[in-house]
Amino acid sequence: MQRATTLTVVRHDDTVQEYTDVRYTLTRAGLQILTGTGDEVHVDAHDVLTTHATAQQSEPGDA
Template sequence: MPHADTLTVVHHDDTRTRFTDVRYQLHRDGIRIWSDEGEHHVTDVLMTHAYRQREATN
């Protein structure tokens, strides 16, 4: 499962939601995101931007 330091979700209405230090999984019906705040499932996704600044650790 990919890990991102910063993950930005761009919605169909051009609004953006930003998450930090997350794991995520893209699906046909959206994106599932796991963060310190819990699990999020976003279905209104136009595109995503994921950035990784540091080395991944297990």
């Protein structure tokens, strides 16, 4: 899974959802998101219009 500081998901109906501090995987089946609080979110592939992820680089010594 990839890590993102902010993950923005735009659906085909133009709704926008933002998630912070997540891990995610985008596959042909859809988008699987694991939030920092342990919640799992699945968005079907036909619902995803686009995604945008940003990640801050970790500082030396960060785990």
